[in-house]
Amino acid sequence: MIDRQREQRVSDAFVAVADILVSDFDIIDLLQTLVEVSVTVLDVEAGGILLADDDGTLQLVASTSEQAKLVEVMQLSAGAGPCVDCFEAGQLVVVDDIAAQRDHWPRFSDEALSQGFASVFATPMRLRGEILGAMNLFRTRAGSPTTEDALLAQALTDVATIGILHERTIRDSTILAEQLQRALDTRVLIEQAKGVLAIVGPYTMDEAFTAMRDHARTHDLALRDVAQGVADRSLIGLFSISADHERRDTPR
Template sequence: MPVPPTPGPGPANSSAPGFSRERRVSAALIDLADTLVADFDPADFLYRVTEHCMNLLEIGDAGVMLAADDGPLRLVAASSERVRLVELFELDASEGPCCTAFRQATAIDHTNLDIPSPRWPRFSACAHHAGYTSVHATPVRLRDQTLGVLNLFRRVPGTLPEADRHLARALADATAISLLQQTTLDQHRTLQAQLHQALESRNIIEQAKGFLTARHHTDPDVAFNRLRAHARHHHLRLTELSRDIVDGTTILPPPTSKGPVAEGA
């Protein structure tokens, strides 16, 4: 099951089902463009990208991969634990439409996972076993610079609808532009530093998610939603809160607790 989107601040709240699709699209693009701030959080930004994909496109899950310093692709955001595991398998196997889309800098479709693919046999089996039936991958790029790939997993066979394909391209382009424009804030901050920060942030977030999963005997998706909701409620950076939870300086009560949201250790 996909992770229920967590409403974000400002225009992103217009992603609620009661709003027209046109208004939700506008709100998403405005939200993704609103990154020229001193406290820009790349980790939370990339998770918002997956949320907008879930809100606007006919998909079951979404993920974002990025590469830094001409290095290998790395997973930096995923809409659920299920798709996270599939994406990690794809990277480990070095095969799949997402990897191909990045290498070729063009959109790639895998329209029916029920039929074994000679092109990506291990990925096809893994994604099908996880409950997905088709995949659309589109590169995150600006002109001739490819930063990563946006991966859209569906539970119905066939290609992504044409309108959704164009919107996925727009969301991927907006992601690339937002990441690149961040370099104008500080001459000493480079795009590569931001990508490295996003990759490093993901590691500590995964540690905190695993800690909460074990401590509260819950599943990873519930743990992550609680982690992110607490960060937003208290205006904390997701990475900093995750580090405090791992260090033991912040404690979140179990999901059933009626007490305060968190307390200092």
């Protein structure tokens, strides 16, 4: 029996990713959308994406929760983990029981388990042998993804990867490399801005990112510019006003 609701969610997921792929699209927005819709349609609880910088070092660029981000950061600091292996091999990596793999990735395993994750699988951002990064998808219970979920995760990742690499066909490859590096730099700025909103407003770190992205989309601004405005306090008043409206509109 076909799950019509899941079918609709899958369709919506591809539309959401494709909708970002317009002229001068924001890579951070694209990758954040990719990981968010992947968690929505797949049997997972959280996800994160690592992108390679100019030196080939993986950097965190998107995550669905602070929990997933913590695991990714630990994975990077250890230089080992399923997402790193996925990137290096360019192939799907499945860990159906993180606890059982502790000897292989001790630091990653300890951090993942402490955050409540029991299994994970990673899909590469690749096209014809070129690998840009990888996406990690976490579950709070042990077990492997279904073949359907693994293929769907790869298909969603492929759409985003093709979109990024398509830029190379219409732009100089050096410019694309600069865009990817700028995306990584933007992520650092976004983290700073999230911290500012979390301190001055009634936002969690996750809500702070959503608020900035919504503002950028509504006002046709670059996410980087919004984050810069929050970080230097020039836009902070707008978010305080928005938060006040939300509090007044919330039923008590």
